[in-house]
Amino acid sequence: MTREGGERLATLDALRGVAVMGILLMNIVGFALPDAAYLNPDALGPSPVDRIIWTAQFVLVDGKMRGLFALLFGIGILLAADAADRRGADPAVGHLRRMAALLLLGLLHFYGFWTGDILTDYAVVGLLVFLLRPAPPLILMMAAIAMFAGALMTEAAFIADLAQIRNAALRPGADADARALWTLYNSWIGWPTPADRAGEVAMHMLGWSDAFAARIRDYGASGLFGDAGAKLEVAGFMLMGMAIHKAGLLSHPQAARWGTIAAAVGLPATLILAWICWHRGFDPVDTAAVVFAWSIAPRVLLTLAWLFLLAGWAARALDPVSARVRAAGRMALSNYLGATLVFTALFDGWGLGLYGLLGRPVLLLLVLVAWTVMLWWSPAWLSRFRLGPIEWLWRSMAAMQLLPLTRK
Structure with a gap:
């Protein structure tokens, strides 16, 4: 491998390390708190501190780290295919096997431990975006924009349906089925009743085998086919990553400037969206519209800002902490799934059963502890083993x- 190639891989490892650590900032909410808390910081009771933490996470992290991870996954698809070409192997066969294996891991993660899994989306979408691997950067970027537009339309349609469900339930003389359907959605995205919260806690207090059976029963094929909008967004980021890599934009002298411009546009737009949520009192339909639909475009911009600004840092950083971040990135899959194993053991009934008992400030402290562990064990493991x-x-x-x- 040339020195330039080694530096490029080191940069990608560092970016991947930041992404997997950043993803935990959002996943910890899903591990520890009822579903509605992800969208509504007041779901468990009004708290200015919770609102501030929610806002910081929404503006800087939510969807951006996941998007960064997907961008890097798209680049990884190209690198793996190029490596197969150099070996004289069939890139398509190797890619198919990798995505099939990733799908199996993702389905085990989804049904066995946590329904917030992203690996199944990456595996399914990764199979499809591979077909565009020969396309030039402009075509890849246009396809990415089309995917983001499709995600926006899909989520906007969901929000319109959600508004209709609420209107039907609140209409004078609404029947019991309409009210029950809105109550179900409201408990998921907005304001759960004490009974709803108790039900979620009871679900998380099940033993492992009972919880596994319950997820199979309740979610059906959702682990494979659910959330079309999320899959379209993942496809957009993967295709954008492929376009950026093919065009050599990560190492471009203007990369930092592009990152600054993307942040200058995306950050105010996201802050305005957060203000709308505050101003509307975290109304469930409005907040869902902001988080799922209207934040897609600024989310793309802020993901690109993270990518380009961090790439410049990663290419220059030689300090010990940066080396540990690169090691965490080389073991991103182990760190991602390891975090699920540790935190479900902490919060679910087959472990310590702390689900719903800790507030957001304490969860942030746990994330800091987890980051410390990642930065310690990743280089320690790689000093003895080839892979995570x-x-x-x-x-x-x-x-x-x-x-x-x-290692020999």
């Missing part, structure tokens, strides 16, 4: 044989 444990499992599944793990 889940990365090794993934590659061995794709190769259909046990690959060497320990």
Whole structure:
């Protein structure tokens, strides 16, 4: 590998490390609190501190780290295909095996531990975007924009349906079915009743096998086919990552300037959206519209801002902390799934059962502890082993044989 190639991979590892650490800032809410708390900081009771934390997460992190991870995944698809070409192997066969193995891991993650999984989306979408691998950067970027537009239209249609459900339920003389349907949605995205919260807690207090069976029963094929809007957005980010890599934009001298411009446009727009949520008292329909639909465009801009600004830092940083971030990025899959294992053991009934008992400030402290562990164990593991444990499992599944793990 050339020095330039090694520096490029080191930069991507550092970006991936930041992304997997940043994702935990949002996932911790899903691990520890009822569903409505993700959208509504007042869902468990009014708290100025919770509102401030929610706003900071929404503006700076929510969807941006996931988008950054998807951008890098798209770049990884190209790098893996190029490596297969150099070996004389069939890139399509290798890619199909990797996505099939990732899908299996994602489905186990979704049904076995946590329904907030992103790996199934990456596997399904990754199969499709591979078909555009030969396309030039402009075509890839146009396809990415089309995917984002499709995601916006899909989410806007959902919001329109949601508004109709609420209107039907609140109309004088509304029947019991209409009111029950709105109560169900309202408990998910806005204001859960004490009974709803108790039901969620009871679900999380199940033993592992009972919870697994309940997720199979309640979610059906959602782990594979659910949330079309999210899949379209993931496709947009993957295609955009492929376009950026093919055009060589990450190492462009103007990359930092582009990142600054993207932040200058995306940040005020996202702050305005957050203000709308505050001003509307976190109305469930309005907040869902902001988080799911209207934030897509500024979310793309802020994801690009993170990408370009961090790329310049990653290419120059040589300090020990940066090296640890790169190691965490090389083990991003192990750190992502490891966080789920640790925190579901902390919050769910098969572990310590702390679900719903800790507030957002305490959750932030737990994230800091988790980051410290990631930055400690990732380089320690890689000093003895070639790959992270889940990365090794993934590659061995794709190769259909046990690959060497320990370093000679």
